[in-house]
Amino acid sequence: MIKQAIIPLAGLGTRLLPLTSVFPKELLPINGKPGIEYILDECVDAGIKEVIFIISKKKEMIKNYFYNDGFYKKIIKQKKDPRIKKEYQKIIRYRKMIKFVYQNKPLGTGDAVLKTKRYIKDKFFLMLLPDDLIIKKNCSKSMIKIHNQNKFSVMASMNVRKKTVSRWGIYKMGKKIDKRNFFIKDVIEKPTIKKAPSNKAVIGRYIIPKTIFKILSKIKPGKGHEIHITDAIQSLIHKQNKFIGHNFSGKYLDCGSMNGYIKSSLEISKL
Numbered sequence: 001m002i003k004q005a006i007i008p009l010a011g012l013g014t015r016l017l018p019l020t021s022v023f024p025k026e027l028l029p030i031n032g033k034p035g036i037e038y039i040l041d042e043c044v045d046a047g048i049k050e051v052i053f054i055i056s057k058k059k060e061m062i063k064n065y066f067y068n069d070g071f072y073k074k075i076i077k078q079k080k081d082p083r084i085k086k087e088y089q090k091i092i093r094y095r096k097m098i099k100f101v102y103q104n105k106p107l108g109t110g111d112a113v114l115k116t117k118r119y120i121k122d123k124f125f126l127m128l129l130p131d132d133l134i135i136k137k138n139c140s141k142s143m144i145k146i147h148n149q150n151k152f153s154v155m156a157s158m159n160v161r162k163k164t165v166s167r168w169g170i171y172k173m174g175k176k177i178d179k180r181n182f183f184i185k186d187v188i189e190k191p192t193i194k195k196a197p198s199n200k201a202v203i204g205r206y207i208i209p210k211t212i213f214k215i216l217s218k219i220k221p222g223k224g225h226e227i228h229i230t231d232a233i234q235s236l237i238h239k240q241n242k243f244i245g246h247n248f249s250g251k252y253l254d255c256g257s258m259n260g261y262i263k264s265s266l267e268i269s270k271l
């Protein structure tokens with residue numbers, strides 16, 4: 001069973017500047033609710049019991065969001081507003097499942113994941129990238145279901161336009177399993193159009209084995225001089241670990257870019 005999830009939150013969020021110059025993007029409201037709460041709700045609904053947040057000193061506001069008891073208690077006493085009480089109770093519920101670890105230098109997603117090494121208990125864990133919202137269907141839940149059938153690793157996949165492949169991690173497909181799932185033969189971080197083996201891109205939901213930490217502790221920086229989780233996953237695939245690509249059925253919202261962030265509120269308001 002997958003009971004632990006990790007969420008890397010230590011990136012700089014430069015694509016959302018100036019919104020992110022003092023404010024973490026994960027707390028920005030999407031249709032009236034901080035983005036990170038959608039991700040936490042997905043985890044809870046998928047049966048996750050513990051979530052590890054990888055933050056940085058610069059993003060401690062995220063921790064403060066969940067630990068503002070003094071303020072809430074005072075306001076609840078003064079205002080007796082049931083809505084505020086309910087919101088506070090929700091925040092306490094979230095907090096009970098969250099652990100914080102620090103990555104103070106944003107060296108890349110792979111380095112962020114490595115910071116959680118000491119806390120991962122089981123053979124596999126879930127990772128969610130909070131910029132990638134998937135609505136209408138719980139992608140993590142579907143992926144856990146697939147994992148439970150065979151204990152293979154699973155990663156979310158989506159078809160992207162060929163001319164945009166250099167922005168994504170791209171899969172080389174192996175054998176098709178069924179309509180939505182296929183074996184991953186390889187994965188390449190941000191390939192050129194010429195070198196891209198398909199137009200199937202990695203989206204931010206991963207079920208990965210604990211053995212990845214061994215690779216992460218040795219891996220060298222890749223594209224853009226960052227330590228990419230995709231490069232460590234590629235190494236696992238080359239070592240014959242089985243990875244399944246899952247073409248999820250929900251709707252993908254890219255909240256890490258300005259256009260996508262603006263659109264996401266509109267899309268969620270239609271639900």
Ligand code: UTP
Nearest residue numbers: 008009010011012013014015106107108109112
């Ligand atoms: P991105 O590279 O897509 O986002 O990282 P970013 O760095 O936050 O934003 P831009 O590109 O400057 O606009 C994907 C996820 O990995 C986390 C980010 O917080 C984001 O959730 N991340 C990235 C880390 O935790 N540590 C890193 O070193 C890099």
